[in-house]
Amino acid sequence: MAVIINDYQFQEVPVGTGSLPLSISPGSEVLLTSIFLQVTNVNNRIELKATIGWEAQLLVLNIVPKLLFRIRRGGTSAPATVVFQTTDSVFLGTASEGPWVPLDFTTSFQHTETAIPAIVGTFQQYSLTVEHIGQNVATITGPVHLDGTVLL
Numbered sequence: 001m002a003v004i005i006n007d008y009q010f011q012e013v014p015v016g017t018g019s020l021p022l023s024i025s026p027g028s029e030v031l032l033t034s035i036f037l038q039v040t041n042v043n044n045r046i047e048l049k050a051t052i053g054w055e056a057q058l059l060v061l062n063i064v065p066k067l068l069f070r071i072r073r074g075g076t077s078a079p080a081t082v083v084f085q086t087t088d089s090v091f092l093g094t095a096s097e098g099p100w101v102p103l104d105f106t107t108s109f110q111h112t113e114t115a116i117p118a119i120v121g122t123f124q125q126y127s128l129t130v131e132h133i134g135q136n137v138a139t140i141t142g143p144v145h146l147d148g149t150v151l152l
Contacts, residue, residue, distance in 0.1 A: 003152070006150040010148070011034065012143060012144070013033055013144040015141060021055070021140065023138075024130060027131075031128075031129050032140065032146075033144055037150050039115045039124055040150070041120060042114075042116070044151065045114055045150070045152075046114075046151075048112070050145065050146045050147075051108040053140070054141060055105070055138065056136075065132065065134045066133050066135075067088050067089070068133050069086055071084040075127065076125070076129070077127075126146070128146045
């Protein structure tokens with residue numbers, strides 16, 4: 001059986017555009033970008049892919065930035081359903097070890113879900129968010145990319 005692409009959309013926020021770079025401190029979920037996909041059939045498969053560039057810097061204190069990335073369906077924050085989440089973290093060492101320069105990191109992931117009857121016949125918003133759940137500050141530098149494909 002041939003795979004049919006019913007819908008495709010992406011959003012790309014290049015480095016230095018929009019609100020980037022965006023410093024985030026622990027405690028609140030921040031919207032990075034979102035897309036809308038048309039779901040036409042309960043047999044639809046929705047494939048989502050994201051890539052986020054971010055930066056952390058060792059200052060005077062030990063830093064263990066830990067970022068929680070989420071994809072939500074149906075909105076940009078709670079109570080929108082979390083369909084996928086993952087964390088990325090890095091131990092940068094101690095202040096006496098260095099480095100004293102910012103270090104760049106990239107987090108990429110993908111998620112596939114099957115359409116549920118409640119969303120068939122609708123355009124669904126899929127939102128990419130981040131929440132800092134570690135210590136100190138991290139910066140979303142970009143690029144930030146989210147794409148989605150609806151397959152039959």
